[in-house]
Amino acid sequence: MFNFRDRPIRQKLVITTMVTTITALLLAGLGFILADSILYLSYLERDLSTLAQIVADNSTAALAFDDPASATQTLGALRARTHVDAACVYRADGTILAQYWRAGGFRFPPPEAQDLVRRGGELIVSRPIILKGRRTGTLMMFYNLGELAERIRLYGTTVVGVLLVVGLFAFPLSWRLRTVIATPISRLVSASTSVAETGNYGIRAQKLSGDELGVLVDRFNEMLAGIQSRDTDLKKALAEREAALRAAEEEHQRFHFMAESMPQKIFAAGPGGESIYLNRQWIEFTGLSFGQLKHWGWEQIIHPDDLEEGLRVWRHSIETGEPLQLTSRFRRADGVYRWHLNRARAMRNADGEITLWIGSSTEIHEQKEKEEELRRANEDLQQFAYSASHDLQEPIRNVAVYSEIMARRYRDKLDGDGLLYLSFLEEGGRRLARLINDLLAYTRASRAELSETTVDASVALRNALASLSEAMRETDAKVTYDPLPEVHMGEAHLQQVFQNLIGNALKYRNNASPRIHVSAAKRGAAWCFSVKDNGIGIEPKYKEKIFGVFKRLHHDQRYSGTGIGLAICQRVVERYGGRIWVESEPGEGSTFSFTVPHDESARRAKVQSVAS
Amino acid sequence: MAMQSQRRGRLSVPRLLALCISAYVGLLGSPASAAEGNLEYQVKAAFLLNFTKFIEWPPNAFANSSSPFAICILGNDPFGRALDDVVAGEAVGDRRLIVRRIDEAPAPQACQVVFIAANVKDLAKIMGGLAPGVLTVGEGDSFVREGGIIGFVIDNRRVRFDISPPAAERATLKLSSKLLSVARSVGK
Numbered sequence: 001m002f003n004f005r006d007r008p009i010r011q012k013l014v015i016t017t018m019v020t021t022i023t024a025l026l027l028a029g030l031g032f033i034l035a036d037s038i039l040y041l042s043y044l045e046r047d048l049s050t051l052a053q054i055v056a057d058n059s060t061a062a063l064a065f066d067d068p069a070s071a072t073q074t075l076g077a078l079r080a081r082t083h084v085d086a087a088c089v090y091r092a093d094g095t096i097l098a099q100y101w102r103a104g105g106f107r108f109p110p111p112e113a114q115d116l117v118r119r120g121g122e123l124i125v126s127r128p129i130i131l132k133g134r135r136t137g138t139l140m141m142f143y144n145l146g147e148l149a150e151r152i153r154l155y156g157t158t159v160v161g162v163l164l165v166v167g168l169f170a171f172p173l174s175w176r177l178r179t180v181i182a183t184p185i186s187r188l189v190s191a192s193t194s195v196a197e198t199g200n201y202g203i204r205a206q207k208l209s210g211d212e213l214g215v216l217v218d219r220f221n222e223m224l225a226g227i228q229s230r231d232t233d234l235k236k237a238l239a240e241r242e243a244a245l246r247a248a249e250e251e252h253q254r255f256h257f258m259a260e261s262m263p264q265k266i267f268a269a270g271p272g273g274e275s276i277y278l279n280r281q282w283i284e285f286t287g288l289s290f291g292q293l294k295h296w297g298w299e300q301i302i303h304p305d306d307l308e309e310g311l312r313v314w315r316h317s318i319e320t321g322e323p324l325q326l327t328s329r330f331r332r333a334d335g336v337y338r339w340h341l342n343r344a345r346a347m348r349n350a351d352g353e354i355t356l357w358i359g360s361s362t363e364i365h366e367q368k369e370k371e372e373e374l375r376r377a378n379e380d381l382q383q384f385a386y387s388a389s390h391d392l393q394e395p396i397r398n399v400a401v402y403s404e405i406m407a408r409r410y411r412d413k414l415d416g417d418g419l420l421y422l423s424f425l426e427e428g429g430r431r432l433a434r435l436i437n438d439l440l441a442y443t444r445a446s447r448a449e450l451s452e453t454t455v456d457a458s459v460a461l462r463n464a465l466a467s468l469s470e471a472m473r474e475t476d477a478k479v480t481y482d483p484l485p486e487v488h489m490g491e492a493h494l495q496q497v498f499q500n501l502i503g504n505a506l507k508y509r510n511n512a513s514p515r516i517h518v519s520a521a522k523r524g525a526a527w528c529f530s531v532k533d534n535g536i537g538i539e540p541k542y543k544e545k546i547f548g549v550f551k552r553l554h555h556d557q558r559y560s561g562t563g564i565g566l567a568i569c570q571r572v573v574e575r576y577g578g579r580i581w582v583e584s585e586p587g588e589g590s591t592f593s594f595t596v597p598h599d600e601s602a603r604r605a606k607v608q609s610v611a612s
Numbered sequence: 613m614a615m616q617s618q619r620r621g622r623l624s625v626p627r628l629l630a631l632c633i634s635a636y637v638g639l640l641g642s643p644a645s646a647a648e649g650n651l652e653y654q655v656k657a658a659f660l661l662n663f664t665k666f667i668e669w670p671p672n673a674f675a676n677s678s679s680p681f682a683i684c685i686l687g688n689d690p691f692g693r694a695l696d697d698v699v700a701g702e703a704v705g706d707r708r709l710i711v712r713r714i715d716e717a718p719a720p721q722a723c724q725v726v727f728i729a730a731n732v733k734d735l736a737k738i739m740g741g742l743a744p745g746v747l748t749v750g751e752g753d754s755f756v757r758e759g760g761i762i763g764f765v766i767d768n769r770r771v772r773f774d775i776s777p778p779a780a781e782r783a784t785l786k787l788s789s790k791l792l793s794v795a796r797s798v799g800k
Contacts, residue, residue: 058790060790061666061790061791061793062790064662064665064666065662065772065794
């Protein structure tokens with residue numbers, strides 16, 4: 001079908017011009033014919049009315065004296081009007097007085113009441129014949145409108161002729177117009193086409209006129225220039241980007257190689273915790289494919305006993321973003337579970353959102369087994385020490401009791417040497433009893449249940465001072481302390497630590513009376529308590545040693561003791577997830593410090609790290 | 613139809629003209645009977661009335677502005693009631709139309725139309741004695757030749773009339789050309 005929308009502009013121009021011209025001419029012609037017809041009809045009506053009036057006037061006498069001949073003669077004058085087909089004079093009663101027709105066989109209808117009627121190509125004029133104010137008859141004239149049709153035909157022919165002539169002129173004119181408008185456009189089109197085909201933005205369209213099309217060409221060229229410069233920039237940017245991509249790819253390959261060649265098992269997980277990368281070591285260790293291990297596939301290789309804890313710790317890290325640290329067993333390809341230490345850290349973007357978790361799992365099975373052996377041996381030893389010290393109490397007490405009885409009852413019977421030996425026996429028994437007691441205290445500190453309650457540290461300190469009141473009086477000691485916080489620790493345990501530290505300070509004093517100060521400060525996730533004295537101080541090389549069991553630096557009689565107090569303190573503090581240490585200069589006094597973690601989770605983490 | 617018209621008490625001009633057709637038929641037949649004569653005079657009465665519509669009388673034809681328009685019958689009245697019926701209620705201009713029957717030449721301004729019956733003798737004398745402004749109507753071919761203005765004739769069994777414009781001019785009457793066009797002959 002002919003689709004005007006898709007025609008080239010030059011054809012549109014010609015078609016539009018021609019259609020407009022022809023339509024305008026046709027409409028003008030039609031309007032002219034219509035107006036002429038209307039004008040002609042009204043002229044005709046007026047003319048015929050006048051004619052009818054004259055004939056009617058001339059027929060009054062003929063009617064008055066009933067003279068058909070005269071009336072016929074009057075009507076005969078109408079022969080001069082070619083288009084009057086017929087006429088008739090009716091008497092007042094409707095009968096015909098006289099009639100006239102151009103061609104025979106005209107049948108006259110009864111007189112019309114209406115003045116003017118158009119019927120079947122005839123204009124019928126009806127006029128009353130009035131004599132002295134009285135209607136004496138009617139005149140009717142039948143006018144053939146064929147004349148009008150002739151006129152219209154003539155006009156139509158003229159319009160068609162004019163159309164042909166106009167078309168003859170309009171077509172070349174519109175053809176000329178075509179070159180004025182369509183040529184610049186097709187130049188523009190061919191320019192844009194060659195740009196599109198060659199991709200050469202250096203092409204420019206030629207400007208042919210200063211009108212809107214010229215402006216269009218200018219804008220088109222400016223646009224091309226803009227695109228050209230942007231194209232250059234883009235190519236440069238693309239090259240840079242490609243280089244960057246290549247560098248990134250190399251970097252990626254380096255890291256990939258690094259991850260693959262690590263002895264550890266490396267994994268990467270999304271922010272939701274699903275594994276998205278696992279290195280070769282995982283595949284080799286488990287004997288499973290990446291497809292089986294990815295996302296949460298590790299749940300099937302972790303030891304069922306470690307699964308719950310593993311999920312809990314991993315989820316905690318995902319929610320809080322805290323680094324993951326977890327020991328767990330993974331099943332090897334041969335079905336054997338091996339201990340692993342798993343660590344992971346979150347990678348964050350500029351907004352601080354976690355984008356990736358990178359982690360490693362190191363096999364620590366042998367280490368763990370050794371630790372386990374050691375722990376078991378330690379436990380056995382502690383158990384042995386506890387039972388031994390417990391069981392030894394009775395015989396030792398017997399030794400003490402009976403040597404005392406012997407000294408009392410058989411003093412007179414023993415000679416000097418005997419008494420001396422007896423006193424050695426007594427002294428040895430007492431020391432043994434004290435040793436056993438301290439050993440028991442130490443093993444108890446290791447075994448006692450950790451308290452879940454909190455304690456006001458100042459209460460624990462006051463209790464400790466009360467126990468030491470006698471020694472403080474003897475040494476004229478002054479103990480001061482700052483306001484102390486509440487901490488997660490058993491009251492008896494904290495009191496034990498204070499009592500040991502302050503007791504030591506009283507014991508290892510200078511010649512001056514002891515001055516002791518207790519303070520507490522927040523340090524990270526823990527409270528740090530300090531006990532500062534003005535005693536004899538400790539040489540740096542003994543700083544670690546002094547916390548060992550039965551480690552005594554001074555063996556002279558001035559400083560009595562079994563050397564187990566600091567070991568007990570260390571044991572208690574570490575069991576609560578804290579740490580104990582000393583800062584000292586010989587002769588300048590010592591400051592013993594220990595930490596107590598704030599809350600459960602920190603303590604638990606601490607305990608775990610200590611355990612591993 | 614004639615019976616119907618008479619029952620209404622008066623014959624209108626159109627109805628009378630319609631009667632004319634039957635009148636010809638009547639005239640066509642055997643010697644005129646009384647009834648047939650009546651029909652002829654009914655037509656003539658209508659013609660008398662119609663003459664007043666095509667002729668203009670000078671103002672001095674009337675005694676004064678309110679005097680009636682009189683149609684006078686001189687001699688034996690051949691119309692019977694026909695003329696009275698035709699004239700009843702009619703007017704010429706503003707003037708009432710009346711019928712008078714007279715025995716001698718009328719006085720000036722007394723009659724505007726004088727119908728001179730066939731039996732009246734000495735026509736020339738009567739007409740010579742008439743004042744201007746009087747239309748004389750008579751019967752027969754000779755009436756116009758003898759100085760009358762309009763003379764009824766029977767032509768081809770129809771009532772027609774001859775007319776003499778010079779006589780009318782002498783009587784200071786203006787004749788409509790239309791009247792002349794329907795006259796059988798127009799005298800010189």
